Amino acid sequence: MECVKRIAQSGRTVVCTIHQPSTVLFELFDKLLLLQSGGQMVYYGPLGLESVEMLEYFGQFRGLPPLQRGENPATYMLNCIGAGTNGPSVDVDFADSYTTSPLGAINASLIAASCAPTRPHAMTTLRTHDAVSFLRQVQLLTGRQWTMYWRSPTYNASRLALVVVLSAVFASLYCNSRIESVMDVVARMVLIFTGVVFISVSMMSTSIPYMAKFRGVYYRERMSSMYAPSSYAIALFVVELVYATVLATIYFNGWYWLVGLSTSPSAYLWFWLVLSLSMAMWSYIGHLLVFALPTFQVAVLLSSGLAALLFVFSGYMINGNTLSRGWRWMYAASPLHYTFEAILMTQFHGDNRLVANPLSSPVHMQPVEDFVGAFFAHSFDYANRFYDAMHLGVILVVIQLALLLCLAKVCHLER
Template identity: 30%
Template sequence: MDEPTSGLDARAAAIVMRTVRNTVDTGRTVVCTIHQPSIDIFEAFDELLLMKRGGQVIYGGKLGERSQILIDYFQGINGVPPISSGYNPATWMLEVSTINMEEKIGVDFADLYRKSDQFRQVDENIKRFTVPPEGSEPLMFSTTYSQNQLSQFLLCLWKRNLVYWRSPEYNLVRLVFTTAGALILGTVFWNVGSQRSSSQGLMTIMGVLYSACAFLGVSNASSVQPIVSIERTVFYREKAAGMYAPIPYAAAQGLVEIPYIITQTIIYGVITYFTIGFESTAQKFLLYLVFMFLTFTFFTFFGMMVVGFTRTLHLAAVISSAFYSLCELLSGFLVPKPFIPKWWVWFYYINPVSWTLRGIILSQLGDVETIIDEPTFHGTVKEYIERNLGYEEGTMGISAVVLLAFCALFFSAFALSVKFLNFQRR
């Protein structure tokens, strides 16, 4: 540890060093540099290595009870003034071992130490402990980390949960934005969900469903990227220190988002569903929430994934914008699937937004038998969406599974990027 008390007041420094002392008492060895310690902190150490300018050792060995071994050693040198009663031995030690003191009493503290019993005792201990006991085996550890993967994950999750709870500028703001966005969407499209007797009304409903998914999803992906980018810098340092492995960290980073996404889904879903005026059945309401949740989740994981694969936040934002544009263009709403050119239809199937749109439209309109009687079309709502959008009956469940697969894919890609990529060059 390199000066762990720097910048701390007396109380905080005492708390830190008490923790270090407790660590030592478990059988571990702590090597620590210290700057102007108090008496209590100095006497918490067992041994001292003191060097003068040039790196020459002038004392090495045990401190003793109330630093008595150290005090006896320096007071045994002719010309060194004795320590006053109650004086800090750390301060006294530094005062009596200066270059000016060497010149004053005409000695070389490094030379005196090399000829002392203290040096011989330390040298003997080094030689003795260098040779392993007979029959002993090399010290081996089965893993780099002190805890197993599950313990690392739980500790990382606890830490990330605290960080998120103490980040109102991110979480509270996005919940406020969710509420405001839901109210805006609900009031703009007030009660249009019941207008299903014409193709124009039907397209309006599908536009609402499309907007409801894309509006907050893109916001989630964009807002999570700065958080992940900042935390990645902290992760590099803690990973290098061997605190935890990449996969438990990535799992905790992904899982900590879930409660907030659920909260967003409930707020957004309840407000928009009833203000827009969709069909008031428990099944359709729950399906609406399910597809909303899956959409917000894959957008959030996508934002995390892009940051994981890019060096800078700016580059991640540029790539994300291009992805959003393509997804919206080829989602099956602006250009319905039957009208997408065959050389671009492949993107429709790997586009998560298209599966969201398919699933949420089928969940709300896939069983509606309301008749549409127009010059260009005569039939039920169910037949209209199958003929004009290419949404086959019975594919709603497949849409949910595909969206789950996208969530897993984006999260796995983020975890792998954390494990194998390192953009820090220091």
């Protein structure tokens, strides 16, 4: 009951039933509403400390026995009005007595005052369907979403642990190694590729079960018209973007400086920016799958297939220039294509270190930048880095619009 009381004090409505309350539980309540058989009110007022005010009210009736030592006040009041195991103690119409009592008159006047209009013939009209403005909805929902994330340690702790473990693994694999041949350059590209793919897909796979828990709650609130779907989408976007950026910063700095990547501030910032966008984007893809598909299991299965498909058309495994015309649209649509191009081209841009190419005949020395460009048959270009960032931004907007459409129009509730 102390827990229920704290919930009520926070402004939430609590409806519960208590059968045969003990004296301690009964005296936790502030006020008592007592009805006799037939639904007639026989008492409404404060209980008082140790039920003293309720006992004083029933003590005014002649013939009613006083409360015995150790007797439960709840049992006593029921016996007084004849609702206990015995019949009524006195021949009194308690409902009529309450109506004509000073307590009944005070309560009646309070009811009349609360029912009276503040101004004669005043009518309340709302200019919009919503009780509060759109910005206020976004503010409140963002605060609630932030609290929900903060109160979900299993979700965020698992993501943080994954970030730390993957960072430590990649750092230990390439720690203090140097680039001396093209194989070392390929190893760095593999590191960037696997490092980005692993953490991005993990963000999607962890976001799906988390959002699935709250989908039913959202449906109930949407049907009650508590807020606009767009305000919910914006709140979810903002909070997830903050968490993804923080996780990307921790993950990225855990291994970047230990594996021999570029020390250029520009390359560092590009890597951090694109990785943050990628991690956030894959989380949003998980959100979209949860609200677009009927079940959590279907979302998980489709997410695996989607990740594999976008991986194939990223331009790393299959050169974009060698794809048949019928599949080039997938190469243009894959966000991994823009992610890798922006990161790889900024990492190795201006790298004039000469490395031996053992695959050439005869073996000759080649600048790292030239080798990376030739590795992708010049389908990746440093000049496209701003277009890559722009394309990632457009894909983010498309995902959010699709999510908003699902939030507003799609419902998978089963009656």
